[in-house]
Amino acid sequence: MTDEPAADEPTPHDTPDRPDPDRSSQGGPSGTAAPASTAVRVARTLLGAAGLAGIGYGIAGLLDEPAYTDKWGVAEWLVGGLLLHDAVFAVLVFVLGAAAMRAAPGRGPAPWVRRTFLGGLAVGIAATLIALPALVRPGTPPNPSVLPLDYGRNLAVVWGVVLAVTGITIAVRKWRAGRG
Amino acid sequence: MRAKREEAALGGCGRRAHRGRGMSRISVPRGHVPDIPLPEPPAALRRGPLREGAFRSALHDPRTAVVVGRLLGVSFAVCFLTGLLSHLMQHQPGWLAFPSRPVWGYRVSQGLHVATGIAAVPLLLVKLWVVYPRLFAWPPARSVRHALERLSIAVLVAAAIFELATGLINIVQWYPWPFAFVPVHYWIGWVATGALVLHIGVQLPVITEHWRRGPEVLPAASPSAAGDGSSADAPSRRGLLAVLGASVGVVTLATVGQTVSPLAKVSLLAPRKPGVGPQDLPVNRTAAAAAVLTPIRDPGWRLTVAGPRGFSLSRAELLAMPQHTVTLPIACVEGWSASASWTGVRIRDLMDRAGAPRDATLRVVSLELGSPYSVMEMRHDYTRDPLTLLALGLNGETLDEDHGYPARIIAPNRPGVLQTKWVDRMEVLT
Ligand code: HEM
Numbered sequence: 006m007t008d009e010p011a012a013d014e015p016t017p018h019d020t021p022d023r024p025d026p027d028r029s030s031q032g033g034p035s036g037t038a039a040p041a042s043t044a045v046r047v048a049r050t051l052l053g054a055a056g057l058a059g060i061g062y063g064i065a066g067l068l069d070e071p072a073y074t075d076k077w078g079v080a081e082w083l084v085g086g087l088l089l090h091d092a093v094f095a096v097l098v099f100v101l102g103a104a105a106m107r108a109a110p111g112r113g114p115a116p117w118v119r120r121t122f123l124g125g126l127a128v129g130i131a132a133t134l135i136a137l138p139a140l141v142r143p144g145t146p147p148n149p150s151v152l153p154l155d156y157g158r159n160l161a162v163v164w165g166v167v168l169a170v171t172g173i174t175i176a177v178r179k180w181r182a183g184r185g
Numbered sequence: 186m187r188a189k190r191e192e193a194a195l196g197g198c199g200r201r202a203h204r205g206r207g208m209s210r211i212s213v214p215r216g217h218v219p220d221i222p223l224p225e226p227p228a229a230l231r232r233g234p235l236r237e238g239a240f241r242s243a244l245h246d247p248r249t250a251v252v253v254g255r256l257l258g259v260s261f262a263v264c265f266l267t268g269l270l271s272h273l274m275q276h277q278p279g280w281l282a283f284p285s286r287p288v289w290g291y292r293v294s295q296g297l298h299v300a301t302g303i304a305a306v307p308l309l310l311v312k313l314w315v316v317y318p319r320l321f322a323w324p325p326a327r328s329v330r331h332a333l334e335r336l337s338i339a340v341l342v343a344a345a346i347f348e349l350a351t352g353l354i355n356i357v358q359w360y361p362w363p364f365a366f367v368p369v370h371y372w373i374g375w376v377a378t379g380a381l382v383l384h385i386g387v388q389l390p391v392i393t394e395h396w397r398r399g400p401e402v403l404p405a406a407s408p409s410a411a412g413d414g415s416s417a418d419a420p421s422r423r424g425l426l427a428v429l430g431a432s433v434g435v436v437t438l439a440t441v442g443q444t445v446s447p448l449a450k451v452s453l454l455a456p457r458k459p460g461v462g463p464q465d466l467p468v469n470r471t472a473a474a475a476a477v478l479t480p481i482r483d484p485g486w487r488l489t490v491a492g493p494r495g496f497s498l499s500r501a502e503l504l505a506m507p508q509h510t511v512t513l514p515i516a517c518v519e520g521w522s523a524s525a526s527w528t529g530v531r532i533r534d535l536m537d538r539a540g541a542p543r544d545a546t547l548r549v550v551s552l553e554l555g556s557p558y559s560v561m562e563m564r565h566d567y568t569r570d571p572l573t574l575l576a577l578g579l580n581g582e583t584l585d586e587d588h589g590y591p592a593r594i595i596a597p598n599r600p601g602v603l604q605t606k607w608v609d610r611m612e613v614l615t
Contacts, residue, residue: 045389052386059379060340067372070365078363083373086346087339094310095317099240117418124428131307131432132439135353136454142359148471148587150462151358159453163439 101126118175125171129164136160220330231323240318242420249422251395253312253429258381260305261345265378267298271518272371274600277564283598285570290598292516296444299520302352303440307432309345311425334387341384344377356519357456443521457521463585466525469517469601472586475553477607486591488575492539492613500591503577506530511572517601527595528578532568535575541613543569548614549594552607561605562614563596572597575608 067079105119114122139156146152233239274283274291284290326332348370355366362369385392442452446459457467472478480486489497498506508528516522536547544565551559567573573596577584584590589606596604 045393049386049389052382052389056337056379056381056383056386059382060337060376061379063372063375063377063379066375067369070368070372075363079369079373082351082362083343083347086350087343090310090313090342090346091317091320095313098314099317115418120420120424124424124431127307127428128432128435131310132435132454134306134310135303135436135439138354138357138359139454139456142357147358147474148462148468150457150467152456153458153461154453154455156454162453163435167435 117178121175121178122171125167125174128171129167132163132167133160136163220328222328223324223326223332225324225327234318234321235323237323239321244420244422244425245315245318247391248395248399249315249425250312251392252422252426253308253315254392256429257305257308257312258385260301260308261378261381263301264298264305264348265374267294267301268371268374270294271298271600275518275602282564282566285567285573285597285599288513288572288597291600292444292514292522295516295518295520295600296441296522299352299356300437300441300444302349303436304433306349306353307429307436309349311429311432313342315425337380337383337387340376341380344373344380347373348377356521358519444516446523455521456519457517459521459523463587464525464580464582466515466523466579466588467517467521468587469519470553470556470606472590472607475556475607477552478586480552480609481586481590481607488592488608489610490535490539490613491610492536492541492545493615494538494540496539500577503530503575503592506534508577509571509574511574511595513572513595513597515595515601515604516599522601526580527574527576528581529574529576529592529595531571532563532573532575532594532596533571535611536568536613539613542615546614548612549605549608550610550612551605552609558602558605561594561603563594563603567596567599570597 068076102123105123106116113119136156136159139152139154140160142152231237271291271294273281277283322335326335351362351366351370351373354361355370360366436454438448438451439454440452441455442448442450443455443457443459449455449459452458459467462468472481487497487499488503489495507530509531510526510528512524512526514522514524532547536545541547545568546565547563547568549561549563551561553559563573573594575592576589576595577592579585579588584593589608592608593606594604594608
C-alpha cells in the first residue's frame, strides 16, 4: 500500500506494457481493443447478468430485512468507507510515498533503499489496521476472555520486528551489492 | 463522486502528455449494447491528479491489477462461500440438511472466513493502490455506459471496504453502527460479490489479455543496469508482491492463532486466545450478561423433556445416567475456536427415553430470554450423533456458569451460537 510510490525515480514512463493503443492511458474498459471472441462476449454477458442479479438480490434483501432499521446508517457507512479510502487513506499514502522518494534528490539513501523502507512501512500499516479495532474500541470488553492481550504493546512488538527485518533486508542487499 | 478532486499534491508533470489521445479515441463500444457518448469537460478542469501522467509508478498497470486482483478475487470468493455456509447453518431452510461430520467442519470454515477476511485487507489496499490513478480518468465519463461502469466500481469498492471494516470491528465485539451487523453484513456480502462478478465481466478482455505474463518486462524487473551496483533501482512488480505477501503473512500470523491454537503464542493481535477464559475456554456471553444467574442457581432446577413419554430430571439424576466424554471444539461465528473436553449425557439417550422417533427434530429452549439464540432446533443428523451431548462438565470440572451451567448442548460441526447454554427444556418435534 504505501510502497512503491508514484515517485520520481527515472522510470521510463512510456511503459511498454500496454500494447493496446486504445487503452494506452487512463481510459475505461469499454474502449477495449482487439475484437473480443464470441466466447469472451458470451462470458461477459453471463458475468454481467449474474453480477447485476447478485447486487439486486443483496439490495432487495437489505431493504426487506425486518431487523434492518436504519437504512441511512448503512448508506453512510458505505459512502464513508469509500471516502475514507479514496479521499483520506490513499491521499496520505501517495503523499507519503512521493515525499519519501523525492526528499533530498541525488543525496540521501538510494531510491531502492527508500522503496524498501516504504515496503516495511506498508507491512506495519497493515498490521496497525488489523489491530485498530482492538486499540480504539471504547469501554471495557464484555468479559475478560474478549481482547485479553495488551494490544498497544503487542503492536509495538510487531512494528519492531517488521522494521528490524526491513533494516536487515536493506543491509543484506547493500552487502551483496558491495561484493557483487 | 469518485472523479472530482483537484489536489495538486500528488505531483507529476504530465510527462505522458503526448500519447495521441485525440477524439478518435472516444469510441462508442461495438457490440449490441447501445451507448450515448458524453461531451468532454473543458480541459481547464484537468488539474492535479487528473493531469496526464500524474501517477508515475510503472506498477499502476493492468498486469499488476490482474495479478493482485486474482488473489483478491480468491479471497472474496472464500469469504462469500464460507459466509453463505455459516448463514445457511444458522438459518437452515427446510430442504437443506447439514451433516454432523466432519467434527471440525464449522471450525475450519468459519476460521477461514475470518482469517481470509483479515488477509483481504492488505490485498484490497494494494489492489486499490494499483488502480488508484484510474479514479482520475479523463474524461470522467466518456459515455453513459462508461459512467455506469464507473458507478458499479464505486459500488464494488464501497461494498468491499464495508465488508472488511464491519467484519473486523465486529470480532472485537464493538458495534458502533446504527444497524444490526449480521443481516447487513450478509446482504452487503451479496452486493460485493455481485459487483465483483460484474467487475470481472467488464474487465474480462483486459483480464484475459494480461492473465499470463506478457512479453513486456517492467523496467525494474531486470537486474540493475544502474551504476551503483545496487539491485534493481526502479519499482518492480516482484517487490510489490513481496510487500503484499509479507503483509498478508504478518496480519495472518498475528491473528490466526485464535483458531489455530498452536499459533496462539505468535498471534499478538488476535481478539481471542484459546486458553483464556473460565476453565481455559473463551466465553462469548456470560451468565450475568444473559441475566440467568437466578434461575441457574436455583437448586430446584430440572431439565424438562417434552415428547411422547416426557419426563423431567434434576442435575443429580442426569449425572446418574451413563456419562460420555467427548473432545469437541467450540467454534464461534466471530472466527475464534477452541477444543475442549465435555462430559455429559448423550442427547439421543434422552430422546430415546422420551420415546422420540429416530428422525425427530429436537427443540432446545434456554433459560436466557429474548435472545435470537434462546430457542434452537436440531435435526436428527445431529441428535443421533453419539458425540452430541447435553454437557454437564467441562475439562474435568463441573460446567462453569459462563459455559452454560447447569447443562448445555455441545454438538460436532456446528456454529457456537447453536450450542445452547443454560438449557431449560427440550421438546421432541414430530
Ligand atoms: C473485491 C475485489 C476487487 C475490487 C474492490 C477491485 C477494484 C478495482 C478498481 C477500483 C478498479 C479501477 C476501475 C476503474 O476505475 O476503471 C479495478 C480495475 C481492474 N481490476 Fe479489479 N477489483 C477487484 C477484483 C478484481 C479481480 C478478481 C480481477 C481479476 C483477476 C480484477 C481485475 C482488474 C483489472 C484487469 C482492472 C483494470 C486495470 C487497468 O486497466 O489498469 N479485479 N479493480
